[in-house]
Amino acid sequence: MTTTQNPSQDPALLAGLAANDALDVFRVVLSHTSHPGNIGSTARAMKNMGLRHLVLINPKEFPSEVATSLAAGADDVLANARVVSTMEEALAGTTLQVAMTARRRELVLPLQTPRQLAPELLHEARQGQQIALVFGTEMSGLTIPEVAACNRLVTIPTNPDYSSLNLSQAVQVLCYELRAAQLDDVSYLEEKREHATHEQLELFYTHLEQTLTDIGFLKPHAPKRLMARMRRMFQRATLEKDEVDILRGVLRAAQEYRGPKAD
Numbered sequence: 001m002t003t004t005q006n007p008s009q010d011p012a013l014l015a016g017l018a019a020n021d022a023l024d025v026f027r028v029v030l031s032h033t034s035h036p037g038n039i040g041s042t043a044r045a046m047k048n049m050g051l052r053h054l055v056l057i058n059p060k061e062f063p064s065e066v067a068t069s070l071a072a073g074a075d076d077v078l079a080n081a082r083v084v085s086t087m088e089e090a091l092a093g094t095t096l097q098v099a100m101t102a103r104r105r106e107l108v109l110p111l112q113t114p115r116q117l118a119p120e121l122l123h124e125a126r127q128g129q130q131i132a133l134v135f136g137t138e139m140s141g142l143t144i145p146e147v148a149a150c151n152r153l154v155t156i157p158t159n160p161d162y163s164s165l166n167l168s169q170a171v172q173v174l175c176y177e178l179r180a181a182q183l184d185d186v187s188y189l190e191e192k193r194e195h196a197t198h199e200q201l202e203l204f205y206t207h208l209e210q211t212l213t214d215i216g217f218l219k220p221h222a223p224k225r226l227m228a229r230m231r232r233m234f235q236r237a238t239l240e241k242d243e244v245d246i247l248r249g250v251l252r253a254a255q256e257y258r259g260p261k262a263d
C-alpha cells in the first residue's frame with residue numbers, strides 16, 4: 001500500500017483539513033471572570049480541542065501569571081485573547097450565540113445539550129458563520145440580559161443536585177462535543193448526490209401507476225391506497241436521479257414484456 005506523503009496531493013486529507021477549519025470560526029466568550037486560573041485552564045481546554053479564539057469581557061485580572069501557568073502551553077491562545085468591555089463587542093459579527101447555563105431560571109429559549117446542538121453548530125461553521133460560545137462569571141453565572149443576547153441556550157446535563165461545573169470544565173465539555181461531532185462527520189468526503197427533483201418523481205409515480213395498471217396489479221376500480229403507500233415508500237428512500245432512471249427503465253421493460261422468449 002502506498003501513502004501520499006504530500007497532503008496537498010491527498011484529496012481526503014485536504015478535505016479533513018478543511019473540516020478542521022470549521023472549529024476556527026468559534027470564539028469562546030468568558031464574561032467577568034474572577035479567577036485568572038480559570039482563564040488559563042480555559043485556554044488549555046480550547047487548544048486541546050482545536051479552538052483558538054478567546055474573548056474576555058472585563059476579566060478581574062488579566063494578563064496574569066496564574067493564567068499563563070494554568071494554560072500550560074496554550075499561552076498562544078492567551079496572547080491572542082481579546083479583552084472587551086461589553087457583550088455587544090464580544091458578539092460582534094456572530095450569527096449564532098450559545099449561552100451556557102447550569103441554571104433553570106433563564107428558560108427563554110429551548111434548552112439543548114451540547115451533543116444535541118453540536119451538529120447544527122458545525123453545519124453553520126462550515127458555511128463560514130461566526131459562532132460565540134458564551135460562559136458566565138464564576139459566582140453567579142450569566143445575567144438575564146447576557147442570556148437574552150444569545151439565540152441558543154445550552155446546559156450540560158449534570159447531577160441535578162450538584163449541577164454547576166467549574167468554568168473551564170464547562171468550556172472543556174462543550175469544546176469536546178464540537179470536536180467529537182466534527183470527527184464523526186465525514187459528510188465532506190461523500191460524493192455529491194443528485195437527488196431526484198419533485199418533477200422527476202411525479203413523472204415516475206405516473207409511470208409506476210400506469211405500469212401497475214397495465215400488468216393488472218393495480219385495479220383502477222378498486223385502487224385502495226396502493227399508490228399512496230408506494231409514494232411513501234419511495235419518498236423514504238430519497239431517490240437519486242440515476243435511481244429514478246433505472247426504475248423507469250424497469251417499468252418500460254415490464255410494459256413491453258410479452259412473456260418468456262422462446263429458445
Ligand SMILES: C[S@@+](CC[C@H](N)C(=O)[O-])C[C@H]1O[C@@H](n2cnc3c(N)ncnc32)[C@H](O)[C@@H]1O
Pocket residue numbers: 099100101102103134135136137138139140141142154155156157158163164165166167170
Ligand atoms: C461556575 S459556573 C457559574 C455558577 C453559578 N453559580 C450559576 O449558578 O450559574 C460558571 C459558568 O460555567 C458554565 N457552566 C457551569 N456548569 C454548567 C452546566 N452544567 N451547563 C452549562 N454551563 C455550565 C456557565 O456558563 C456558568 O455561567
